[in-house]
Amino acid sequence: MPTESTALPTEPGTETETKAGAGTGTKAEAEAKTGTETGAEASGRMEHRRVIEALTGLLLAMLTAFLSSTIVSNALPTIIRDLHGSQRQYTWVITAALLASTASTPIWGKLSDLVSKKLLVQLAIGVFTAGSVLAGFAQSMDVLIVWRVVQGLGLGGLQSLVVIVIAAMISPRERGRYSGPIAAVMSVATVAGPLLGGVIVDTSWLGWRWCFFVCVPLAVLSALVVQRTLNLPVVRRRVRIDYWGAALITAGVSVLLIWVTLAGSEFAWGSGTSFALAGAGVVLLALAVWVESRVAEPIIPLRLFADRTTALATVAGIAVGTALFGGAVFLGQYFQIARGYSPTAAGLLTLPMIIGSVLSSTLSGILITRLGRWKAFLVVGSALMVAGFGLLGTIDHTTDMVLLGAFLFVLGVGMGMTMQNLVLAVQNTVAPADLGAASSTVAFFRSLGGTVGVSVLGAILAGRVGTLTTQGLADAGIPAGSGGAGIGSLDQLPPAVATIVRTAYGDATATILLVAAVLSIATVVCVAAIREVPLRTQSGTQRLAGERAAV
Incomplete structure (x- = not known):
């Protein structure tokens, strides 16, 4: 569709520098003396300083999104007990947010190709904030699930738009230079979320409701920083929403x-x-x-799947999402219910996975920037994910915690090398006009896989726990009906029965982690089949400006 008008941001000081140069020579000489700042702005290039400033607001928004996703995990057993929930509702508190995030991701992504990305980021922050406040006031599990849907709508925007805006500002080749801060924020949020959630739950004068309230100030701050620092070219065109x-x-x-x-x-x-x-x-x-x-203007342009990289990355993303979301979300439940750790301790026990993710993401990003190649890192990372889940599939309720930490480290290393680089491969391939739609499509299918993973693996876990509990009660000579209470009522069970149920959860967790390992094999196969294309040296904004100039 033809562009109607374009508004490019003006770098502070550019006009003054150009005029100063103009007084000593021709326009061409002035541009040469100022480093062709005007040409750079017209092409959509952003200085390193501007990128860092804009990245600050985006990383705050990303921190908010990931914190809200992880802070609830260790608090859920307490929430379930307080609101008298069930195992099914435990799953749906997570699934509801994932479902809303998944369904809205392609819509946010498509809108980012049509209207102001900055406005959309701020809108997503607003929706997320409203959902967080309302979830914090929920008085029942059903009401909490409803407000988690609203929260998920905002999360869908934040998670997809941050990646899209970063791709618009930074070229694929240079993105490894910034992968350290991005990986650090993701990893800090991943470990700080469960830890913060555990501390909040363990602090009597706070309570689990502050797991939702605590993200609100951070969301407001990120909106203010984004307003001040994020300035991208806006292509104004007739918007046709599907x-x-x-x-x-x-x-x-x-x-x-x-x-x-x-x-x-x-x-x-x-x-x-x-x-x-x-x-x-x-x-x-x-x-x-x-x-x-x-x-x-389709929400998900079908032509994207004609590209081999996008199609394979999409399938790989489904497998990654199913394995990671579906497997990792139950680790907090394993540590607390099966092993008897507090919410705070459960968060600390995930540190090996976080450390592995930070190290591998940072190092692989640096090497990708230097070499301009990415496929080998994806292949190794996806293989390590399979190995990590496979090793975790051998645990039970008595597994040595040091050994378990080593397994988590292997999984973390694989995660760090796979997650960001899978999106990078797609962004490097598609046309700049489709950058938002393609990025959000990959994120959509990854979230879809995660949502299905939580649901399916949650159902497998519930069935396996039921089987093991029945078997354990029979072996102990206890009537089967004695173990009918859910995780929200464990404290009300007789000690002997509660021990059997906790043991069942510990042993059953291995089953779903083994399933996650099998699913991760699909990621290895897809990544191996992707054809590697050298990384581009222009950002999405530069490429789009170049295409417009050529018309």
């Missing part, structure tokens, strides 16, 4: 997730209800594909 596509994708994904979450517990997998939900989800998604193939 409402039907957005509605059908959201509905289809939601129905399928409801199906995989409830099947096996509320109704049998082979029942009429199961087939009806599965069929409805497939039909809705088929309609979504039909709509996306015909509208002018």
